[in-house]
Amino acid sequence: MSPQPKPPSASVTQMTEYVLPTHANAxxxxxxxxxxxxxxxxAAMCAERHCGTIAVTAGIDELAFEHPVKIGQFVRLEGRVTAAFKSSVEIEVRVTGEDGATGVTWPCVKAYLTFVAIGPVGVPCPVPPLRSEGPDDEARRAAAEERRTRRLRARAESR
Ligand SMILES: CC(C)(COP(=O)(O)OP(=O)(O)OC[C@H]1O[C@@H](n2cnc3c(N)ncnc32)[C@H](O)[C@@H]1OP(=O)(O)O)[C@@H](O)C(=O)NCCC(=O)NCCS
Structure with a gap:
C-alpha cells in the first residue's frame, strides 16, 4: 500500500539551544x-515525522554562515520538508540567532539536507508524497526539484 500524502506543516520541527562555553571557539x-x-x-526529526520511519542523512548542500551566535545567546532551528521524492526527502533548516534578554534575532545559516527513509529490512523505502498547502509550498517544491536535478547530475558525474 502506498503511503498517504502529508502536508509540510505536519512535520515542521523547531528546536532551541542555549550556547554554552563548551559549544564555542576562543x-x-x-x-x-x-x-x-x-x-x-x-532535520532528522523532521524527516522521521514525515516518513514515519527512521531516516538517514544522505547529503547536505553547501552552507554559509551569515552571522555568529555567541556564548549566552540562543540558537533557534526550524526544519521543514520542501519536497518528497521516491525514498528521499529534502529538508530546509533555517538557523536563527537570538539574544534572549532583548528578543533581537538575526539569520545565522540555512541549508538543505537530503534524508533517505530506511524500511524494516534496512534498505531505502517509499516516502509519503508531500501535499501542498499553498503557493509557498509549491515554490519551495519547485526550487527543491531544481536542486535535486543538480545533485543527481553532480552525483552521476563524480562516479
Ligand atoms: C543514503 C543511502 C541509504 C543511499 O543508499 P543507496 O543504496 O545509494 O540508495 P539509492 O542509490 O537507491 O538511492 C536512494 C535515494 O537516496 C538518494 N541519495 C543517495 N545518495 C545521495 C546523496 N549523496 N545526496 C542526495 N540524495 C542521495 C537517491 O537520490 C535516492 O533518492 P530517491 O529514492 O528519492 O530517488 C546510503 O548511501 C547510506 O546508507 N549512506 C550512509 C548514510 C549515513 O550513515 N548517514 C549518517 C551520516 S554519516
Missing part, C-alpha cells in the same frame, strides 16, 4: 560544526 562564537550537528538533528 572568540566565544559557537562552532560551525556544533551548529551543523544541531541542524542534522533537527
Amino acid at each position: 572568540m566565544g562564537n559557537v562552532f560551525g560544526g556544533q551548529i551543523l550537528a544541531w541542524m542534522d538533528l533537527c
Whole structure:
C-alpha cells in the first residue's frame, strides 16, 4: 500500500539551544560544526515525522554562515520538508540567532539536507508524497526539484 500524502506543516520541527562555553571557539562564537550537528538533528526529526520511519542523512548542500551566535545567546532551528521524492526527502533548516534578554534575532545559516527513509529490512523505502498547502509550498517544491536535478547530475558525474 502506498503511503498517504502529508502536508509540510505536519512535520515542521523547531528546536532551541542555549550556547554554552563548551559549544564555542576562543572568540566565544559557537562552532560551525556544533551548529551543523544541531541542524542534522533537527532535520532528522523532521524527516522521521514525515516518513514515519527512521531516516538517514544522505547529503547536505553547501552552507554559509551569515552571522555568529555567541556564548549566552540562543540558537533557534526550524526544519521543514520542501519536497518528497521516491525514498528521499529534502529538508530546509533555517538557523536563527537570538539574544534572549532583548528578543533581537538575526539569520545565522540555512541549508538543505537530503534524508533517505530506511524500511524494516534496512534498505531505502517509499516516502509519503508531500501535499501542498499553498503557493509557498509549491515554490519551495519547485526550487527543491531544481536542486535535486543538480545533485543527481553532480552525483552521476563524480562516479
Ligand atoms: C543514503 C543511502 C541509504 C543511499 O543508499 P543507496 O543504496 O545509494 O540508495 P539509492 O542509490 O537507491 O538511492 C536512494 C535515494 O537516496 C538518494 N541519495 C543517495 N545518495 C545521495 C546523496 N549523496 N545526496 C542526495 N540524495 C542521495 C537517491 O537520490 C535516492 O533518492 P530517491 O529514492 O528519492 O530517488 C546510503 O548511501 C547510506 O546508507 N549512506 C550512509 C548514510 C549515513 O550513515 N548517514 C549518517 C551520516 S554519516
